[in-house]
Amino acid sequence: MNNRLTLAAALVVATGAASAQTTTPELVVYTYDSFASEWGPGPAIKASFEASCACTLTFVAAGDGAEVLSRLRLEGSRSPADVVVGLDSSLIPMANDSGLFAPHGQDMAALTLPIDWDDATYLPFDWGYFAFVYDTTRVETPPTSFVMLDALDYSIIIQDPRSSTPGLGLLLWIKAAFGDRSGALWDGLADQIVTVTPGWSEAYGLFIAGEADMVLSYTTSPAYHAIVEGDETKAAATFAEGHYMQIELAAQLASSDQPELAAAFMAHLLSPAVQDVIPTTNWMYPAAQSAPLPEGFAQAPERALNYPTEWIAENRQAAVDEWLAALAR
Structure with a gap:
């Protein structure tokens, strides 16, 4: 009896060890x-x-x-x-x-x-470039700059820079383009912001549902609608200040x-x-392209904004503070 128990115990141990190894x-x-x-x-x-x-x-x-x-x-x-x-x-x-x-x-x-x-x-x-995507059936005069975006008073949806990479990218984009004047630009844009979402998915979903005229996204976003849905009504605004690279x-x-x-x-x-x-x-x-891009895929904007890590570290908090101050007013 004891021999049988010993043998059974040994088999259990061996089976467990083999299972762990595989x-x-x-x-x-x-x-x-x-x-x-x-x-x-x-x-x-x-x-x-x-x-x-x-x-x-x-x-x-x-x-x-x-x-x-x-x-x-x-x-x-x-x-x-x-x-x-x-x-x-x-x-x-x-x-x-x-x-x-x-x-x-x-x-x-x-x-x-x-x-x-x-x-x-x-x-x-x-990689890609941030851009404001709009519905051509709603936006008759697409803005060609941040200044024009402010003047035209279109409703926009953006992402929170504290949780979202596009949201932070927008703040750095504006900071890079306007420097010390970026706070004043945010003061003008604040009233146009319908909502600030935690991430890109929520923001883009609200835009597609018709909750705003424009949404912070990418120059390549309209390619999805054209290629997958056959929908040519989405476009990315091209800004004279350039487009921030992600x-x-x-x-x-x-x-x-x-x-x-x-x-x-x-x-x-x-x-x-x-x-x-x-x-x-x-x-x-x-990032390591080995095949041609699909037909209809967006071309990169002519003017790209890209700044080194040191510049981002120096300007990130100031950009967030300016944005928060404008939304609090």
Whole structure:
């Protein structure tokens, strides 16, 4: 009897050990809501990565880009995340201050960004330009500058810069274009703001529902309506002040318990399997373009605004303070 019990116990231990050894590893990726949605690039990326990694890729949608970083900062080294997808160039100063991210170690020779990029921690996966998107059936005279936007008094929806990367991008865009005069511009625009949403998805949804004339989005957003819906009534206003450039980034968590798998995923982000689906799922320019853009995809604006991390760090809080002051009046 004792021998049988001993044998049974040994079999249980052996079976458990074998099971532990064959458990499929999981890679946890924090990202923003629209990226992980069924119409975003997340499902296609999950399928292509899992086909080669012998792992499970789990996307965790955590709001907009700035909200994702806030969650990571709260969780610290206890975070279950291995990789974050959806930071952007305006968040680099705060991301650096967190100390949460490790060098990515990736070869960036394939990058096709319109600017040089050599950051060892943050890896670009797509990029675009902020713009105010409008409905041509409602807006007869599209503004061609921020000053004209103020004068025409169209209703607009924007995103909160404290939780949203487009929202922060708008503040930096205005700060870059107007400098010390940006506070005065916000004083004029404040009355036109219908609502301020936590993230892009909520703002764009309200715009599509007809809640405002214009919404802060991207120069490439109308391409979705034209290509997918056959709807030519959406357009992006071109501003004389130029358009602020957003570079969306991925980064590897220093606390990841799957560093090799995380590195493989980072490399996968620059592969054709990912880059070729970015234009028609995330509606942005691919960071390592290897195929022609779809017909009808928006051309980049002639004048681009892009500022270094140091400038962002110096001007971010002042830009937020000006915006808050204007909305409080």
